Amino acid sequence: MENRDYKLELLEILNSNLSDEEKKAKLLSYHDNDIAEVVDELDENQRTELFKILGDDKSGDVLAYSENISDVIEDLEPSKAADIIESMDADDAIDVLEELDDSQREEIVSLMDKEAKEDIQEIAKHDDDEIGSKMTNNFVTIHNTDTVKSATKRVIKEAAENDNISTIFVLDENEKFYGVLNLRDLIIARENTDLKSIIKTNYPYFNSKTPVADIINDLKDYAMDSYPIVNDNNELIGVITSDDVVEVLDAETGEDYAKLAGLTDEEDQDGSIFSSIRKRIPWLLILLVLDLVLAFTMTGFENVVEKLPIIVFFQTMILDMAGNTGTQSLGVTIRLLSTRDVGAKDVLKTIFKEIRIGFFNGLILAALAFGFVFLYLFIAKKGVEQIDYTTIQAVKAAGIVGAALISAMTVSATIGTVTPILFKKIHIDPAVASGPFITTINDLTAMLIYFGLAIMLFNL
Numbered sequence: 001m002e003n004r005d006y007k008l009e010l011l012e013i014l015n016s017n018l019s020d021e022e023k024k025a026k027l028l029s030y031h032d033n034d035i036a037e038v039v040d041e042l043d044e045n046q047r048t049e050l051f052k053i054l055g056d057d058k059s060g061d062v063l064a065y066s067e068n069i070s071d072v073i074e075d076l077e078p079s080k081a082a083d084i085i086e087s088m089d090a091d092d093a094i095d096v097l098e099e100l101d102d103s104q105r106e107e108i109v110s111l112m113d114k115e116a117k118e119d120i121q122e123i124a125k126h127d128d129d130e131i132g133s134k135m136t137n138n139f140v141t142i143h144n145t146d147t148v149k150s151a152t153k154r155v156i157k158e159a160a161e162n163d164n165i166s167t168i169f170v171l172d173e174n175e176k177f178y179g180v181l182n183l184r185d186l187i188i189a190r191e192n193t194d195l196k197s198i199i200k201t202n203y204p205y206f207n208s209k210t211p212v213a214d215i216i217n218d219l220k221d222y223a224m225d226s227y228p229i230v231n232d233n234n235e236l237i238g239v240i241t242s243d244d245v246v247e248v249l250d251a252e253t254g255e256d257y258a259k260l261a262g263l264t265d266e267e268d269q270d271g272s273i274f275s276s277i278r279k280r281i282p283w284l285l286i287l288l289v290l291d292l293v294l295a296f297t298m299t300g301f302e303n304v305v306e307k308l309p310i311i312v313f314f315q316t317m318i319l320d321m322a323g324n325t326g327t328q329s330l331g332v333t334i335r336l337l338s339t340r341d342v343g344a345k346d347v348l349k350t351i352f353k354e355i356r357i358g359f360f361n362g363l364i365l366a367a368l369a370f371g372f373v374f375l376y377l378f379i380a381k382k383g384v385e386q387i388d389y390t391t392i393q394a395v396k397a398a399g400i401v402g403a404a405l406i407s408a409m410t411v412s413a414t415i416g417t418v419t420p421i422l423f424k425k426i427h428i429d430p431a432v433a434s435g436p437f438i439t440t441i442n443d444l445t446a447m448l449i450y451f452g453l454a455i456m457l458f459n460l
Contacts (some may be wrong), residue, residue: 008032036065044075060088069099082111090119091136126357132208135229135238138164148189177236290440301451322408322446331352358413360425362406370402408446
């Protein structure tokens with residue numbers, strides 16, 4: 001990409017002695033995002049002048065990219081702000097309105113026309129986790145009873161108001177969703193072609209109440225330019241465009257990363273401290289309870305710690321390796337669950353594969369750990385049960401470390417695999433089986449295995 005200072009160029013245009021028509025012509029050659037970056041740097045008078053030059057429709061397109069929407073809106077007269085916002089796609093208008101305080105939002109909405117209000121209300125009535133909350137009203141429709149000629153005329157007419165025309169949505173005689181038609185197919189069709197013969201009736205569509213998480217895989221698999229959204233009566237009420245899909249996938253990825261980090265929701269970098277605390281504290285409280293269980297369980301092994309203090313030195317290694325193994329299996333499993341629908345066969349295959357991987361990795365590391373621990377005890381002449389060193393006790397101690405590694409890593413791999421699968425079965429987001437949660441559970445399991453083996457081998 002050419003290294004140009006677009007901000008400087010745009011500011012020079014705005015400050016030039018050109019007429020408004022000439023300025024607009026030059027400004028329209030730039031991307032809306034570049035103009036929006038300049039908007040954020042203008043003062044109130046300059047912004048008012050810019051929006052006057054661009055007109056309401058283009059100003060709405062630019063405003064959708066602004067990083068400081070609330071500040072920009074505050075500089076405008078409420079009636080002007082209403083005119084600009086109602087020219088935007090309904091989903092973009094909602095995004096802008098959500099940035100405003102309640103009183104400002106209510107005032108602007110009251111000044112918007114009836115059709116714009118209805119479009120916004122149609123989207124706003126959906127919960128944030130429903131696909132209907134992500135749809136737009138920017139689409140073109142025709143009827144399956146149209147001819148190629150009448151359909152072409154209708155598309156040309158509607159294209160003046162809607163720029164999402166690469167996919168044309170078709171309704172039947174009862175105004176129900178019927179199928180879709182590619183613009184290219186309509187353009188190359190002959191006038192006497194039966195329109196129904198080029199309409200795709202088996203096209204993926206979604207009910208507006210469907211949870212976003214349930215159709216993420218479909219959005220990835222089909223990779224369409226846009227998807228129709230219908231209500232319970234199969235009436236077309238909106239579409240999801242490719243831009244919307246990117247935003248949905250980005251938001252879903254952000255939420256998954258947040259949950260893997262032990263957060264209840266994705267954090268806003270500019271959010272308040274109290275907002276961040278509210279999002280982090282729930283899982284921290286759960287982990288605190290689990291850690292207390294771990295601590296209280298540890299008190300049950302006081303006899304082991306007292307008689308085999310050297311065993312405690314290797315505890316951290318066992319817990320860390322178990323936690324790492326569980327987290328690896330967790331990551332692989334969540335990736336599998338998020339990329340495609342998983343059947344019972346896939347579930348069993350994944351579980352057994354991860355168990356085998358955990359076992360053989362544990363076997364390799366156990367052999368190494370056994371050798372290192374035994375050599376350390378042999379060279380340092382460290383006693384285990386008593387002050388004096390004995391080879392039998394050194395072998396037993398090294399054997400406990402090795403056996404615990406094999407067992408703990410195998411069990412941890414199983415837990416890391418089974419937990420997200422079980423969560424998905426009971427309709428809980430698998431990402432909730434987060435790294436911190438799995439690690440704490442695996443710490444508890446590994447400790448029970450480690451000290452349990454010590455009790456058995458040393459008859460404590």
